[in-house]
Amino acid sequence: MDRRAALITEAGESLKKAVECMRGDVLDNVATVRLLASVCDRCDKSTDAIKHYEDAYNMLPDHEAEGHSEQEREKIKSIRVEILTEKASALSTLEQTDEALQAFNEARRLQGEQTLAGTILDDITLLFKKEDETDGRRLMEVLKSWTEKERNNWFTYLFVDWVPISGVARLQRAAKLTGETDLLIGWLTALADTLPAQSLHLFNIRGAIAHIYYPMLGDIEKGKTLRQELLTTKTKPDPAYEDTMNETRTRHRMQLADILFYEFQTTADPAKKEEIMESLRLLPSAHDDEGDDKNIRESHVDMLRANMLRIMGPAKEYQRYMDELFRKCIAGLEDSVSWNDLSSLRLLSKVLASLDSLEHDARIAISAQFSVLDRAIHGQDTESERSETTSDKDVGETDAGPDAGPESVAEPATGQDTATEDDPLATSEVVQKDSPTDEVHNNEVKEVVEEPIEGERSHPEPEGSDTGESNASELDEDLIGGGVYCDGQCGVEIYSWTRSFYYCLVCPSCDLCEDCHAKRLKQTKGELEEPWLNFCGANHRYIKGAMTGWKGVKNGVIRYADTEITVTEWLRGLKEERWPNAWKIFWTRQGGLKDIGVED
Numbered sequence: 269m270d271r272r273a274a275l276i277t278e279a280g281e282s283l284k285k286a287v288e289c290m291r292g293d294v295l296d297n298v299a300t301v302r303l304l305a306s307v308c309d310r311c312d313k314s315t316d317a318i319k320h321y322e323d324a325y326n327m328l329p330d331h332e333a334e335g336h337s338e339q340e341r342e343k344i345k346s347i348r349v350e351i352l353t354e355k356a357s358a359l360s361t362l363e364q365t366d367e368a369l370q371a372f373n374e375a376r377r378l379q380g381e382q383t384l385a386g387t388i389l390d391d392i393t394l395l396f397k398k399e400d401e402t403d404g405r406r407l408m409e410v411l412k413s414w415t416e417k418e419r420n421n422w423f424t425y426l427f428v429d430w431v432p433i434s435g436v437a438r439l440q441r442a443a444k445l446t447g448e449t450d451l452l453i454g455w456l457t458a459l460a461d462t463l464p465a466q467s468l469h470l471f472n473i474r475g476a477i478a479h480i481y482y483p484m485l486g487d488i489e490k491g492k493t494l495r496q497e498l499l500t501t502k503t504k505p506d507p508a509y510e511d512t513m514n515e516t517r518t519r520h521r522m523q524l525a526d527i528l529f530y531e532f533q534t535t536a537d538p539a540k541k542e543e544i545m546e547s548l549r550l551l552p553s554a555h556d557d558e559g560d561d562k563n564i565r566e567s568h569v570d571m572l573r574a575n576m577l578r579i580m581g582p583a584k585e586y587q588r589y590m591d592e593l594f595r596k597c598i599a600g601l602e603d604s605v606s607w608n609d610l611s612s613l614r615l616l617s618k619v620l621a622s623l624d625s626l627e628h629d630a631r632i633a634i635s636a637q638f639s640v641l642d643r644a645i646h647g648q649d650t651e652s653e654r655s656e657t658t659s660d661k662d663v664g665e666t667d668a669g670p671d672a673g674p675e676s677v678a679e680p681a682t683g684q685d686t687a688t689e690d691d692p693l694a695t696s697e698v699v700q701k702d703s704p705t706d707e708v709h710n711n712e713v714k715e716v717v718e719e720p721i722e723g724e725r726s727h728p729e730p731e732g733s734d735t736g737e738s739n740a741s742e743l744d745e746d747l748i749g750g751g752v753y754c755d756g757q758c759g760v761e762i763y764s765w766t767r768s769f770y771y772c773l774v775c776p777s778c779d780l781c782e783d784c785h786a787k788r789l790k791q792t793k794g795e796l797e798e799p800w801l802n803f804c805g806a807n808h809r810y811i812k813g814a815m816t817g818w819k820g821v822k823n824g825v826i827r828y829a830d831t832e833i834t835v836t837e838w839l840r841g842l843k844e845e846r847w848p849n850a851w852k853i854f855w856t857r858q859g860g861l862k863d864i865g866v867e868d
Contacts (some may be wrong), residue, residue, distance in 0.1 A: 279307055295347070298324045300349065305358075321355035353388050365395050376418070383418045386425025393422070393438055399800070404445035407438065412451075420459050427472040429509045431516075436476060437801075444484055444800045453477055468505035468513055475500055483802055488527055495524040499552040518566055522776035525551060525569040529774070530805070532576055534642060545576045567596055567849070568776040571618050571728045575727040575774075578622070587851060593619050598843060601835075606646045610748065613637045618773055621811050622855075623850040629817035629842055632826060634771050638764050639821035640746035641835045668687045745820030745827075756784025756803045765814030785810065 273855035283304040305320035328344055328351075329336070337343070352375035359368035372392045376384055383389075396407035411419060426435045443452040456473050463470040475498060482491020498520050501765040505513045525548060532544045550567065570593055577586035597619060600612030613633045640646045751763035760781040762769050772778040772783040780788060784803070792806040817829030824835050 275308060276310055276701060283307060294327060295343075296328050298347065301327065302354070305354070309361075310359055314361045317358045318355055320364075321351055325351045325355070343861040345378055347492035350382075357391065360391070360395060368395055383415070383416070384423050386421050389414075389418060390425055390435055397434075397438055397664075399441060401445045404442035407442040407450055408446045408451075411439075411442075411455075416458075417837070419455055423456065423459055423473070424469070427476065428469045429472075429506070431472050440476070440480060440484060441800050442478050443480070449480055453480055466502060466504045468503055468509055470503075471498065471513070472502060474501075474515070475516065478520070480700065482527065483682065485798075488531070492524060492527050495520050495527070497698070499524065515674065519549060521553070521566060521570060521610065525572050526776055528836045529572045529575065537581075541576070541580055544692070545573065545755060547579060548573050548576065565575050567593060568618070569614055572774075572776070574622070583854075588778055590619060590622065594847060596739065598839060599640065604645055606640065606642060606748075609641050610637050610750070613676075614771065614777075617771065617811055621773055624853050626846060628815075629838075629846060630664070630811055631813070632828070632838065634811050635818045635827065635828075635833075637813070637823055638747055638751055640748055641821060642824055643746055646746075646748070730861070740822045743824045747820070752779045754779060754781040754784050756780050756787065757799065757801070758784055760784075765818050769813050770810040771813060772804055772808050775804055778804050780804060780810070813860055 283300065286300050286304075292448045302322050302326040305324065308314070308317035308320060316867065325348065326349060333340070352371045352849075356368040356371035356375070356712065359365075359371060369392070372395075373385075385675045393407055396403040396410070414422075426432065426439070439452065443449045456477050458478070459469055460473045463473070476813040478491055478494035478498065481494060482493070497515065503513060512543075528544050528548045528551075532541055532548075535541060535544070546714040548569070553566070570589065574586060574589045574593065577583075577589055593615065597612045599615035600608045601616070613636055617634040617637075620626040620633060672740070747764060749763075751761060752769070753759070754769075757777045758765075758781060760783075762779070762781065768782045770780045770782075780803070787796060788804050788808075791798055791802075815828060819827040821835065826833050826835060826838055
């Protein structure tokens with residue numbers, strides 16, 4: 269890096285000398301000055317860069333003057349446009365927003381009906397990227413000042429194949445904060461009407477519209493209907509984007525399941541609950557050719573159905589469903605590939621957290637998600653590791669659950685212990701709400717936390733670390749090198765257990781950092797205003813990682829506190845002893861019966 273910096277500096281000095289003795293063709297001289305401006309920009313000398321861009325611009329002959337051929341005029345105009353956009357970029361670096369916008373607008377004027385490229389139009393929107401109403405209003409003013417062709421050019425840049433989260437979030441946030449979501453929906457719908465029915469471009473735009481209706485506007489019915497239509501749409505993307513397409517369909521399926529589960533939770537009508545359960549059962553798969561080996565991520569939808577069976581019964585069907593999910597997780601952890609271990613562990617933690625007596629194993633599962641379980645097979649997989657994606661940010665949407673809407677789920681039943689700010693490690697009990705037939709378990713999802721070991725920090729922060737995360741090379745364990753990032757829109761990335769995180773037991777895929785989890789709890793209580801786009805859901809339950817005393821996995825050995833156990837032995841004990849025993853507890857429970865008035 270030092271050598272590179274030295275070369276750039278040397279290049280700048282040579283270009284300065286070249287500029288001083290220029291005697292050649294004017295366009296050659298302009299090109300030389302532009303090179304000098306570019307080098308200054310790369311050396312963080314934006315002020316000097318702007319001056320040189322202005323010099324280069326002023327050196328150009330008038331492209332509208334007589335004596336130039338049509339080809340020469342077009343060439344000079346094109347150079348002017350390029351210099352203006354380069355200058356605008358430098359002005360943006362200095363946060364001179366108005367000046368940058370003025371330069372961009374002059375480039376737009378010169379470009380005429382051709383319009384600027386989508387990437388340049390995206391740079392204009394980046395001038396207003398702050399998450400506040402002021403920038404939102406200015407961005408919407410800019411978009412309204414553009415021609416329809418310009419807006420559609422930018423929308424095409426955003427939605428034509430892979431969808432960048434930042435641009436879409438910028439667009440949706442601005443519309444929401446200014447109360448102009450109807451206008452945005454109108455723009456997108458007008459473009460959608462011009463696109464081929466089976467194009468990925470159309471699919472992505474319709475997905476963005478669905479996201480505006482829900483969760484942004486809280487219109488559950490519209491959000492649900494649009495996603496149902498998306499899942500039945502036969503889209504034929506370019507083969508290069510087929511994986512992206514499948515990932516997007518999976519996300520929509522999980523969001524639709526999330527909406528259905530929210531409706532299930534909030535209705536008191538048993539007939540309506542049965543109807544919703546059937547809708548979830550018939551939910552179209554996101555993959556036409558998945559066969560019997562269902563995508564492990566989509567199994568989170570099955571977990572939601574299992575949660576419905578807990579309250580609706582029959583209980584033996586609930587056990588059958590849970591047994592199937594459990595076997596799928598174990599199979600993913602015991603096979604000869606490692607790419608599916610992370611997803612298997614995440615789903616397993618939800619499955620285990622659903623039954624009494626397995627909370628400890630649930631925390632082992634979620635704590636181990638960053639670890640290499642079998643060094644012998646790690647990195648030898650033939651399948652793409654992108655299948656292990658655990659967050660859905662690559663498509664312009666956060667994983668806000670349905671409970672993030674305007675309505676909220678009822679408060680936990682009286683007597684249920686919940687984690688509080690004063691006691692974040694308080695253990696939550698399961699609320700017994702069994703039916704008179706005693707054929708169902710409770711529908712509450714419990715919070716899985718543990719009391720800290722005396723004298724030991726739950727999540728040690730390495731000395732000198734601002735984030736609470738260690739460099740992977742400093743930890744005495746085998747890490748996969750990947751991780752998750754917070755769905756609370758804070759930008760926090762988590763690559764190891766040294767930073768606390770909360771994995772939602774209700775949302776299909778949602779992780780929150782310590783701060784965003786605390787913020788979510790305060791928003792549920794009404795102590796904080798809801799953000800422009802809600803994350804997670806009110807009154808959801810979480811499993812906290814990593815477990816107390818966790819030391820990671822090394823050479824196939826799980827280590828926490830004073831315990832060391834191989835991954836193989838942990839899985840064996842789970843399969844042969846603790847899982848069957850948990851069902852014995854389930855079937856011999858007291859069905860929610862309790863003493864009443866015996867102390868009078």
